[in-house]
Amino acid sequence: MTSPYIDETQTIIAVMGTTGVGKSTFIKHATGGDAKVVIGDKLNSCTGKCDVHHIPKTNVWLMDTPGFDDTYRNDGEILEEINNCLSESFHKDAKIRGVLYVHAITEPRMRGSAMKNLRMFREVVGAENMKHCFLVTTKWSKQPTDVSERHEVELATNKDFWKPLLDRGAKMLRFYDSQQSAYEIIYPLAHCPQFLFKLTVEYDVEKKKLEQTTSGKMANEELEKAKAAFQKEIEELRQDQRLALESKDKKMVGMIEREKEKLNAQIENMKAGQELLKKKAEDDRVAMAASLKRQEDIRSKDKEYMKNRVVRWGIRAAAGTVAVAATVGSGGVAAPAAAVWMVGIEARLQADKEKERY
Incomplete structure (x- = not known):
């Protein structure tokens, strides 16, 4: 869950x-x-x-x-x-x-x-x-x-x-x-x-696996006790059923058979509980670990994206400052080259941004 x-x-x-x-x-x-x-x-x-x-x-x-x-x-x-x-x-x-x-x-x-x-x-x-x-x-x-x-x-x-x-x-x-x-x-x-x-x-x-924990061992012991009790009841029912067959009491035979089926179903339920202690909790542990790993990966990518975003804007600001200084210093002669240079930098930044998409 x-x-x-x-x-x-x-x-x-x-x-x-x-x-x-x-x-x-x-x-x-x-x-x-x-x-x-x-x-x-x-x-x-x-x-x-x-x-x-x-x-x-x-x-x-x-x-x-x-x-x-x-x-x-x-x-x-x-x-x-x-x-x-x-x-x-x-x-x-x-x-x-x-x-x-x-x-x-x-x-x-x-x-x-x-x-x-x-x-x-x-x-x-x-x-x-x-x-x-x-x-x-x-x-x-x-x-x-x-x-x-x-x-x-x-x-x-x-x-x-x-x-x-x-x-x-x-x-x-x-x-x-x-x-x-x-x-x-x-x-x-x-x-x-x-x-x-x-x-x-x-x-x-x-x-530890769930079955290896102290609680798991105790639960398994309780399941074993329940199974033994049900099996004892089934054996008593078998004896009653033999008597009913000897007396040709078909109604009683049918009732006993239905009761045996219920007890056998309960025994199977106990066995399923024991198997669950061995397997299902371990499966859930793996699934939960995988889910937590995915969440952690997403958080890490978010942090990296925000970090790179700040870096990109820093590069833009620095490049803009250099371009303005070159333009002013050259009396406007370097303006076309500065513009081309800025376009190239922006293209590189956009390419890096695309690589980060997930």
Whole structure:
């Protein structure tokens, strides 16, 4: 993905978290109602790709990222999407200064996809960068405050949840569904020094392939786990299918066959995610490098053209001065020769100019 919005003048705050925790609501409040932000109220993911949203009257942009629990895409695709956005920011010298990790306070514990998402967050950002991270809890209006406060304590003190992040310098903040609350969370981060995600260091600085990064290895492990789980389900379905065949239950046999087809499709999706980690990000790296090279070549040619233009006008001015002096000094006798000389110089300058056209 190449975004026209990202450049070196921007301060970027990344927004991360699972589906349905309130990321889009937070961004909507922060941007004063950005029409592009879609807020979901169902379990299907609304943040399908990385996008950036401007906070009006500032140079601050919020980078909205998909969670690693996307309804339709595997972890390999999601990591590739996030990596592309981070890599583009790196190559365009945009200044990433902070990360907001969003979690709904209505969830008393982290289970399943939430735990996986948290593990991926730690690897993508890097434990050494936790001082740039705010852990933001949302949906405080959805339940009694005392219940939310108990959940908050659990998040902060459990070593499987946020305690290791807080110990490394992350801060825990509450979002109260207002623009003012969003500003109070964002602006301290916006004034922090810029930093590089661990994923960016490994991919763009150390030039590792995406599958070789710590995040890529973890995503691959998660895909392997998912494949194994699906394959186990298929084996159980095969056993059920044999029983159904023995009992001549054709309807059940058909249902089991359809379920097997779905699981096989999911396994193929997992395999595609693993292949993507190997290939697609590397292809994007090459394409982005080529694009940046073309932009740099154009800028260099523009600079050279302007430099030569100044030189040409300097030559014209000097030649004109010499021609006038020769004409005056000769009492006008040298005027025809001076004119021919000037025409010759202009012809040479025009020929040089034509060579620079591109």
